[in-house]
Amino acid sequence: MSSGLPGNPADTVGGAATARALCVLAPNPSPMTLDGTNTWLLCEPGSDQVVVVDPGPQDEGHLRAVIDAAERQGRRIALTLLTHGHADHAAGAARFAELTGTQVRALDPAHRLGEEGLTGGQVIEVGGLELRVVATPGHTSDSLTFHLPADGAILTGDTVLGRGTTMVAHPDGVLGDYLDSLRRLRTLAGEHGVRTVLPGHGPVLADALGSVEYYLAHRAARLAQVETAVEAGCRTAEEVVARVYADVDRALWPAAELSVRAQLRYLEDHGLI
Template sequence: MTGILPGAPLARIGGPATERAVCVLAPNPSPMTLDGTNTWIVAEPGSDQAVVIDPGPLDEGHLRAVVRTVEEAGRRVALTLLTHGHADHAEGAGRFAELTGTPVRALDPAHRLGDEGLHHGDVITVGGLELRVVGTPGHTSDSFSFHLVADGAILTGDTLLGRGTTMVAHPDGRLGDYLDSLRRLRALAAGHGVVTVLPGHGPVLGDALGAVDFYLAHRANRLAQVETAVEAGHRTPAQVVAQVYADVDRALWPAAELSVRAQLEYLDEHGLI
């Protein structure tokens, strides 16, 4: 869950990342959130409208900083989107909607404000900007990514991070779904012009294909390690974590245990343990 993705050029955290995307970093750093949550503002050049993705935690200063960044560019917030419902991405959405008067679209009705949800394959157009909605469940069941076609970029929430790897948040998250989502992202990177990853945490990645391949290799390696640990007699999730994640900061072991539970479930479903 730590380390720099190999072969992936990094951009700084915060500020402009592509022609259409600007990051405002939330002040909530932690072992789980890395430098903090990346709140993304995306807009078509010359447009007076913007879309905000993941307002972040319920932090008044941060939410107002996002509004101020939009307004200083001569724009207004027209729509808010959520990559998923975890609090570090979505807790501030209700207050942000109050500040901006905008609807909030998400898969989970509990996080929506307005009549419209999100579905894989949706195309969102605001002020000439086009975002394509990509279903990427696995980290959570409600996880989405957003394909910013004109910039060759994908906003990935927690499905791909800018540094290290993400967890599969069992029982809501499922490893089989997550692997399918990584393959879906790989197809976008390999055949549909996606070069840049705009993650929910950590720096921008300039090699989307390399990042996805690293994640797929990492997941395969961890799965093999978990299978070997079980065969060696480590039966409980805590025992497997201590064996397989011994090189990981203990502060991350609770998250690692969720991923281990998801891996054990996956191995059991496929008759491998």
């Protein structure tokens, strides 16, 4: 919900991003989804099995475009994963499962199709491809990140975006959890060779560590601004948004209000207001 991410984002969204990751962009652009939802196709070189992350909205043309992208390379879709259950990432999952015959794995049982779920710490192996599941709650309670170690990449869903910053979707999203998740990703980037962010929206980011550190600094600055706004007499989330997010497009103020409510709760829980 603001500009200024560091690093060298790609000029365009879609297409090959790493040796194992290809993006198909969904046609659902908006102030909240940026260029649209990034549906990721992951495949180990030489394998014919593809893992799809976030099939995206209920859009028949997009779902078939994802399948076509795999088939053009002589590959088949073997598994579908969800970073979280928001509709722009997951609404097309049931139809996608019908078209591909795959199970859909997610943290939240409400979004699974099949018996297997996902939890942090799991390792998924499909056709030689290795993905490590990282619990990153905060944007939503069911948010996950997928670590692709062979490419030094993380698929972050909405936890880190390719442009701007994300919201904490109060009350399901919790700011304390979100900050912990960002610190977890910072450790991956700083100590485990993660260089690239493959986000759920926006372009690829080439500086994973710088991007996560920016997010942490941004959150700290916003918290301080919210605390100052309350001290100055703001009594409602709406009043805080008008003061603190005056630099943000008004189309994003409803999302900003959710983040402010999460920030206010965090400050209250920590005895700061």
